[in-house]
Amino acid sequence: MEVENEQTDIINTTTEVDNLSDTPFSGDEENVGPDEIKVEINGNWIPVTSINEAKINARAKRRLRKNSSRDSGRGDSVSDTGEALKSGVVVPTSPKGKYLDRRSRSGKGRGLPKKGGAGGKGVWGTPGQVYDLEEVDIKDPNYDDDQDNCVYETVVLPLDEKACEKTLTPIIQEYFEHGDTNEVAEMLKDLNLGEMKCSVPVLAVSLALEGKASHREMTSKLLADLCGTVISKHDVEKSFDRLLKDLPELVLDTPRAPQLVGQFIARSVGDGILCNTYIDGYKGTVDCVQARAALDRATVLLSMNKGGKRIDNVWGSGGGQQSVKHLVKEIDMLLKEYLLSGDVSEAERCLQELEVPHFHHELVYEAVVMVLESTGETNFKMMLSLLKSLWRSAVITTDQMKRGYERVYHEIPDINLDVPHSYSVLERFVEECFSAGIISKPLRDLCPSRGRKRFVSEGDGGRLKSESY
Numbered sequence: 014m015e016v017e018n019e020q021t022d023i024i025n026t027t028t029e030v031d032n033l034s035d036t037p038f039s040g041d042e043e044n045v046g047p048d049e050i051k052v053e054i055n056g057n058w059i060p061v062t063s064i065n066e067a068k069i070n071a072r073a074k075r076r077l078r079k080n081s082s083r084d085s086g087r088g089d090s091v092s093d094t095g096e097a098l099k100s101g102v103v104v105p106t107s108p109k110g111k112y113l114d115r116r117s118r119s120g121k122g123r124g125l126p127k128k129g130g131a132g133g134k135g136v137w138g139t140p141g142q143v144y145d146l147e148e149v150d151i152k153d154p155n156y157d158d159d160q161d162n163c164v165y166e167t168v169v170l171p172l173d174e175k176a177c178e179k180t181l182t183p184i185i186q187e188y189f190e191h192g193d194t195n196e197v198a199e200m201l202k203d204l205n206l207g208e209m210k211c212s213v214p215v216l217a218v219s220l221a222l223e224g225k226a227s228h229r230e231m232t233s234k235l236l237a238d239l240c241g242t243v244i245s246k247h248d249v250e251k252s253f254d255r256l257l258k259d260l261p262e263l264v265l266d267t268p269r270a271p272q273l274v275g276q277f278i279a280r281s282v283g284d285g286i287l288c289n290t291y292i293d294g295y296k297g298t299v300d301c302v303q304a305r306a307a308l309d310r311a312t313v314l315l316s317m318n319k320g321g322k323r324i325d326n327v328w329g330s331g332g333g334q335q336s337v338k339h340l341v342k343e344i345d346m347l348l349k350e351y352l353l354s355g356d357v358s359e360a361e362r363c364l365q366e367l368e369v370p371h372f373h374h375e376l377v378y379e380a381v382v383m384v385l386e387s388t389g390e391t392n393f394k395m396m397l398s399l400l401k402s403l404w405r406s407a408v409i410t411t412d413q414m415k416r417g418y419e420r421v422y423h424e425i426p427d428i429n430l431d432v433p434h435s436y437s438v439l440e441r442f443v444e445e446c447f448s449a450g451i452i453s454k455p456l457r458d459l460c461p462s463r464g465r466k467r468f469v470s471e472g473d474g475g476r477l478k479s480e481s482y
Contacts, residue, residue, distance in 0.1 A: 171207035173209075177206070177212050181212070185197075185220055186220065194234060201213065201243045206243075211252045212252070213244055213252070218252075219263065222270055226368060227368055229273065229277070232277075236281065237286055246288070253278060256277075257308075260303035261303055275306070275308065275309065275311040292312055340375065341375060344364075344372075348360075348380060370413070374416035377413065377416075380396045380399065384396050393442065397446065401449050415452075425439060
């Protein structure tokens with residue numbers, strides 16, 4: 014009976030070990046005496062105590078993993094023992110992206126990035142790090158003796174025709190704004206023009222034909238400064254040869270292209286960038302009508318200057334570059350030529366070429382004064398027609414017209430000293446201008462009038478007559 018009871022106890026003990034629950038053991042179960050019980054597993058006798066310890070450790074790890082995943086997912090609302098925490102108590106949670114954490118996992122270090130931030134992918138080193146020159150390995154199978162004496166230079170490909178026009182056009186247009194020839198020369202030196210050097214004068218002149226007189230003057234100065242540094246005299250000759258051939262196409266956009274190209278040729282000869290025999294080489298060999306007109310224009314201009322003297326006034330000086338004295342002289346010549354020719358359109362063109370819209374009041378003033386100083390009706394009607402045309406074409410603005418008449422009103426007492434009856438002539442001219450719509454009614458009312466009483470005759474008995482002059 015005792016043997017049977019011992020066997021029954023062993024079987025019960027084994028069953029209890031296999032059916033361990035998640036509840037922890039009591040103190041009696043953990044403290045096993047010296048005669049510890051062994052269980053046969055796979056032919057090996059293992060103490061029951063070791064099995065119990067292994068299961069306890071596994072159960073503790075499962076509980077820890079369960080609590081960690083639960084805490085990181087819902088905000089740490091449960092403690093490690095499964096009990097709810099009180100409100101207001103914050104329990105540290107495990108980081109969600111622990112694999113992205115760059116801190117040391119061994120618990121060492123100060124949390125700084127590796128290698129001072131210079132050890133990441135694609136990083137060449139810390140900021141400010143200077144690398145030494147890499148020495149050439151003589152034992153390298155790709156080593157070449159010529160590498161030691163090799164000099165590396167930046168190679169700029171030569172420009173073709175399309176690229177040249179696309180590159181040079183903004184440079185020249187910008188030059189028309191700042192007028193610095195040195196800047197243009199520096200920019201052209203950085204380009205590999207190659208055989209396209211003759212395209213620089215061609216493109217500059219073509220753009221100047223569509224611009225103002227000041228642009229043409231600036232273009233002539235640019236060609237004179239570039240010759241000898243960027244382009245040669247031979248390039249200038251080739252460029253004018255191309256311009257003479259392209260005149261039939263240039264006339265479509267600029268009807269005055271033959272005359273303007275002729276002036277460019279004459280100015281270039283005067284500046285010394287074209288030889289004096291350039292025009293003579295075309296005698297009897299030109300079939301194009303436009304080219305012949307351009308060469309004739311250049312010949313006439315050069316014949317007016319003895320010995321091919323520099324032609325400084327072929328384009329005039331545009332805009333603010335002119336002095337007031339020079340502008341007054343130009344406007345006076347313009348009005349005198351108009352009185353001789355009677356061509357209103359030519360007078361209008363000459364006025365616009367002066368490029369001084371802020372000084373058009375001078376033309377109004379000079380025109381009215383010429384009317385006051387004239388004795389016949391011809392000048393009266395011609396000046397009235399000129400002012401009417403300039404007013405309708407908006408060449409002279411309302412402000413400039415008003416300033417011109419106000420200047421005459423202010424100086425009419427001094428003018429009357431030299432020109433008798435100037436008051437009466439001015440009143441009549443102002444009235445005609447108002448009827449034509451050139452001036453407004455308030456400006457007409459500002460016209461001064463001079464009243465003077467005189468005797469009708471010596472024997473009129475003191476009878477007086479009022480008359481305005």
